[in-house]
Amino acid sequence: MDIGRNIEEIRSSLPNNVRLVAVSKTKPNEEIMQAYRVGHRIFGENKVQDLCKKYEELPKDIEWHFIGHPQNNKVKYIAPFIALIHGVDSLKLLKTINKEGVKNKRVIKVLLQFHIAQESTKFGLSPGEADEILSSEAVRQLQHVTIVGVMGMATYTNDENQIRNEFRVLKNIFNSLKNRYFSDSESFTEISMGMSGDYPIAVEEGSTMIRVGSKIFGARNY
Ligand SMILES: *Cc1c(COP(=O)(O)O)cnc(C)c1O
Numbered sequence: 457m458d459i460g461r462n463i464e465e466i467r468s469s470l471p472n473n474v475r476l477v478a479v480s481k482t483k484p485n486e487e488i489m490q491a492y493r494v495g496h497r498i499f500g501e502n503k504v505q506d507l508c509k510k511y512e513e514l515p516k517d518i519e520w521h522f523i524g525h526p527q528n529n530k531v532k533y534i535a536p537f538i539a540l541i542h543g544v545d546s547l548k549l550l551k552t553i554n555k556e557g558v559k560n561k562r563v564i565k566v567l568l569q570f571h572i573a574q575e576s577t578k579f580g581l582s583p584g585e586a587d588e589i590l591s592s593e594a595v596r597q598l599q600h601v602t603i604v605g606v607m608g609m610a611t612y613t614n615d616e617n618q619i620r621n622e623f624r625v626l627k628n629i630f631n632s633l634k635n636r637y638f639s640d641s642e643s644f645t646e647i648s649m650g651m652s653g654d655y656p657i658a659v660e661e662g663s664t665m666i667r668v669g670s671k672i673f674g675a676r677n678y
Pocket of ligand 1: 481562609651652653667668669670671674
């Protein structure tokens with residue numbers, strides 16, 4: 457794997473408004489540094505413990521994204537430095553992140569995760585559940601968390617039409633939330649969709665942030 461070259465190839469294929477999150481979960485610091493040395497700064501992890509270790513050991517100008525849904529009792533460990541939490545799927549988690557934001561004197565950015573795939577194993581809100589959260593009085597009190605967009609994962613399938621349709625569903629959810637709850641907000645702008653197997657389709661369907669792991673770093677050994 458030429459990690460630097462993989463990063464450069466993917467980046468050169470992306471429109472200017474689409475950012476690449478290099479998903480470095482399970483990968484050692486040395487491989488992350490290969491990406492760093494070609495100028496890459498945005499990395500994604502989905503385990504709090506691994507992320508904190510890498511944050512300590514690696515250069516401080518890295519922008520770390522949490523790409524899953526952290527457990528409530530672990531949010532405190534990432535709250536001091538996390539740039540974006542992609543997988544928020546409950547009011548309870550929003551409240552926890554807000555509380556840790558207060559403690560750290562930070563406003564923490566998050567994305568709401570939606571369930572767009574057919575697989576029931578994948579996490580995420582339904583549009584109705586999101587409405588319940590966003591129309592609540594409780595959410596308006598959260599001054600130390602900012603919802604900057606949406607995130608979703610398509611079904612793991614070779615059926616490109618199905619994947620495309622699922623990404624369209626997420627884009628429509630984004631538009632409808634923007635109209636109903638965020639029309640005054642400058643910061644509600646992000647659609648995090650697309651992984652190694654499907655990011656070209658996601659970009660065509662309006663992604664602003666792709667999360668790519670194996671296509672950069674090679675297959676993961678768990
Ligand atoms: C692991 C992971 C990715 C990256 O997956 P690849 O198929 O290796 O690109 C993207 N998003 C989430 C939420 C992940 O957990």
